[in-house]
Amino acid sequence: MYSEILNFLPADRLLFHEEMKKHTTFKIGGPADIMALPRDEEDVRALIAFGRQRRIPMFVLGMGSNLLVKDGGIRGIVIKLGDNLDAVEVKGDEIQAQAGVKLSTLARIASFHSLSGLEFAEGIPGSLGGALVMNAGAYNGEMQGIVTEATAVGPDGSLKTFKPKEIEFNYRHSVFQNNGYFVLAARLQLVYDERDRIESRMQEFARRREEKQPLDKPSAGSTFKRPPGFYVGPMLEELGLKGYSIGGAQVSRKHAGFIINNGNATAGDVLQLIDYIQQKAGERFGVELQTEIRVVGED
Numbered sequence: 001m002y003s004e005i006l007n008f009l010p011a012d013r014l015l016f017h018e019e020m021k022k023h024t025t026f027k028i029g030g031p032a033d034i035m036a037l038p039r040d041e042e043d044v045r046a047l048i049a050f051g052r053q054r055r056i057p058m059f060v061l062g063m064g065s066n067l068l069v070k071d072g073g074i075r076g077i078v079i080k081l082g083d084n085l086d087a088v089e090v091k092g093d094e095i096q097a098q099a100g101v102k103l104s105t106l107a108r109i110a111s112f113h114s115l116s117g118l119e120f121a122e123g124i125p126g127s128l129g130g131a132l133v134m135n136a137g138a139y140n141g142e143m144q145g146i147v148t149e150a151t152a153v154g155p156d157g158s159l160k161t162f163k164p165k166e167i168e169f170n171y172r173h174s175v176f177q178n179n180g181y182f183v184l185a186a187r188l189q190l191v192y193d194e195r196d197r198i199e200s201r202m203q204e205f206a207r208r209r210e211e212k213q214p215l216d217k218p219s220a221g222s223t224f225k226r227p228p229g230f231y232v233g234p235m236l237e238e239l240g241l242k243g244y245s246i247g248g249a250q251v252s253r254k255h256a257g258f259i260i261n262n263g264n265a266t267a268g269d270v271l272q273l274i275d276y277i278q279q280k281a282g283e284r285f286g287v288e289l290q291t292e293i294r295v296v297g298e299d
């Protein structure tokens with residue numbers, strides 16, 4: 001059945017039984033039945049139409065930097081936009097870009113054009129689409145502050161342009177986490193500033209990340225959302241969980257807010273560790289920790 005995709009997508013754009021661990025920053029995840037690497041928006045729409053007609057589940061992947069894919073992998077088709085749909089156009093103080101462009105590349109393009117607003121994105125290892133969907137942010141910047149429009153394709157194949165209000169941005173949340181739309185492109189509004197100043201802010205953010213985060217180990221960034229009134233790292237330190245491991249999954253010794261893969265972690269290890277932390281945080285602080293990382297796939 002899947003071979004029919006070859007009618008509209010060349011063979012070198014299709015990966016069968018592709019291990020998701022090759023496509024996630026956690027380096028964890030079982031196989032996707034099929035991974036499609038679209039060349040353009042038309043390919044994405046053709047894939048969605050194909051999936052709809054044959055009732056095949058579809059999943060959209062950016063750079064896999066906020067994902068825990070379970071060990072059984074993902075059934076159906078994974079459309080990988082990261083690195084594939086990556087055109088960028090700078091028009092005055094606006095940027096129009098496709099969803100697959102790397103966020104840090106976009107931040108550097110902005111700085112090259114003396115445009116400020118994306119400095120926070122330096123060091124966030126995701127795609128523009130994934131960042132928009134997650135309302136990614138750091139150092140007082142957030143996608144919410146710069147996105148003026150997002151173009152997305154719905155489960156029925158129709159294209160829709162979403163204005164900021166319709167995107168329903170919230171802390172690490174947007175409507176795209178639940179509405180089944182795949183973001184294809186976005187428009188960003190930035191402001192002019194001196195290039196040197198933009199670059200020095202980016203360098204400062206990169207320095208802080210290097211100092212605080214376990215960037216030498218595979219992870220998916222902060223495991224949990226910040227609960228009101230608490231910081232996850234210090235909470236976990238107080239619980240004595242810094243360095244605590246289950247299998248190959250470990251609470252980072254450098255930053256307890258990150259779970260790292262110590263080399264051979266399974267998704268099962270990470271999920272057990274998450275459960276354990278949630279239980280301990282609930283008992284001690286009465287806090288229900290929610291994951292920021294998205295857990296997908298089958299056991």
Ligand SMILES: Cc1cc2nc3c(=O)[nH]c(=O)nc-3n(C[C@H](O)[C@H](O)[C@H](O)COP(=O)(O)OP(=O)(O)OC[C@H]3O[C@@H](n4cnc5c(N)ncnc54)[C@H](O)[C@@H]3O)c2cc1C
Nearest residue numbers: 062063064065066126127129130131136137138182183221
């Ligand atoms: C070392 C490290 C540091 C990090 N630091 C930060 C940080 O400072 N701030 C922060 O907010 N995050 C941070 N993250 C998390 C992550 O980088 C961001 O959430 C990022 O924006 C995710 O983008 P992605 O393309 O990798 O998305 P993915 O992980 O590929 O996908 C995440 C979710 O979005 C969906 N999705 C992806 N693309 C689309 C699309 N085009 N349309 C619809 N749905 C889509 C996926 O289906 C999935 O549900 C960090 C991660 C790491 C590993």
